[in-house]
Amino acid sequence: MTMRKIVVVGNGIAGLTACDSLRSAGFDGELTVVGAERHQPYSRPALSKALLHAVDDNTVGGNSDDGLQPHVLPEPTHEATELLGVSATGLDVEARLVRLDGGGELPYDGLVIASGSRAKRLGAGAQKTQKKGAAGPQRDGSHRELTLRTIEDAILLKERVASRPSVIVIGGGALGMEVASGCVHAGCDVTLVSDGKPLARQLGDHLADIFTAAAIRRGLRVVGGGKARLVDHGAGAKVVLANGTALEADLVVTAIGDAPNIGWLAGSNLLIDGQLRVDSRGRLRPDIVAAGDVASFPTRRGVERVPLWTSAIDQARVAGVGLLKGDAAPEFDFQPYFWTEGFGLSLKSAGFAPAVGPPDYCEPGGGADSMLLRWDNTDGSGTAAALNYRIPVPKLRRFADAGPAALRAAAPART
Numbered sequence: 001m002t003m004r005k006i007v008v009v010g011n012g013i014a015g016l017t018a019c020d021s022l023r024s025a026g027f028d029g030e031l032t033v034v035g036a037e038r039h040q041p042y043s044r045p046a047l048s049k050a051l052l053h054a055v056d057d058n059t060v061g062g063n064s065d066d067g068l069q070p071h072v073l074p075e076p077t078h079e080a081t082e083l084l085g086v087s088a089t090g091l092d093v094e095a096r097l098v099r100l101d102g103g104g105e106l107p108y109d110g111l112v113i114a115s116g117s118r119a120k121r122l123g124a125g126a127q128k129t130q131k132k133g134a135a136g137p138q139r140d141g142s143h144r145e146l147t148l149r150t151i152e153d154a155i156l157l158k159e160r161v162a163s164r165p166s167v168i169v170i171g172g173g174a175l176g177m178e179v180a181s182g183c184v185h186a187g188c189d190v191t192l193v194s195d196g197k198p199l200a201r202q203l204g205d206h207l208a209d210i211f212t213a214a215a216i217r218r219g220l221r222v223v224g225g226g227k228a229r230l231v232d233h234g235a236g237a238k239v240v241l242a243n244g245t246a247l248e249a250d251l252v253v254t255a256i257g258d259a260p261n262i263g264w265l266a267g268s269n270l271l272i273d274g275q276l277r278v279d280s281r282g283r284l285r286p287d288i289v290a291a292g293d294v295a296s297f298p299t300r301r302g303v304e305r306v307p308l309w310t311s312a313i314d315q316a317r318v319a320g321v322g323l324l325k326g327d328a329a330p331e332f333d334f335q336p337y338f339w340t341e342g343f344g345l346s347l348k349s350a351g352f353a354p355a356v357g358p359p360d361y362c363e364p365g366g367g368a369d370s371m372l373l374r375w376d377n378t379d380g381s382g383t384a385a386a387l388n389y390r391i392p393v394p395k396l397r398r399f400a401d402a403g404p405a406a407l408r409a410a411a412p413a414r415t
Contacts, residue, residue, distance in 0.1 A: 011035025052182025
């Protein structure tokens, strides 16, 4: 079947990249993007890494994006029709129709599902989020429990911490640590609630110890005690842990993971055990592909959903070509990469994580806490990490794959 109409549901980085991939692969037909957020795609990682540390004011008023300038991406060049501020609410795969809020429908020959994910919450309404499943950001829960997923979330958080309230951050992953770092930087008294050592599940004990020590030196209080729950508590917020520990603060920020926006796909028969599982070319069926935080895909370690910025980009590049070329498209060979910043540390990591045990290779850098590390994994792969260490990302990836040999400059060609 010749595809002349392709619909992309999702206007985040996966949707944007899929559009670019389609155009690069030769698709010159009608391209329509359905985006629940009213903004053009922006850099979501910058929300936790940069915005809370910025000194300038950031506002979002009306339809103005003035406050987004440090975080937006270059203007799209895919020349798609963009329906922004519109959510997909249903899908009829046999009729090839995407249903929209407000009652509209979009026919398609090919479909890219890039509807992303939403922040999980602890407070009231958390379990009811997306009961019907619109493919977009949700607003629910207590005004004292904030999450960080959208640009509006980030600006609200920055406004709230400007008065230096006491803050409890729930979640010891990369996002929780970045938020905690930003709040400490803003002068807040910050407690991090983590069920286990912060960052250990993401990075492994060795790097987690370095980050935790740096955080405590800068004033972060780290508390464990099992699963947390929110309790109504007057003007402030109260968090009670499974071991009975009770904590109080002016503000709670939850960073306890995300959930894929798949509610709108109910009844489509695309979900397997509640997951949107694609093949190695991003396909669900010949006329539908999926990419980004919404999708689970095959990796060297099994089928996984990997909600990382770079993962979304890499998946979408493959999925766009997969939709057009089918079995002739290249397969996705996934190598994880992510970066995090906080408490005076900047980390880039390539390869599967968490890394187990101490590193097998360590090269000191030129500054404090500067080092280049590598672990040999039992499956034959490698994991590399650059901590306060300047190295281009492609070189770090090669170092993860090939080890120290990748660091040596290539010998000049013989003449």
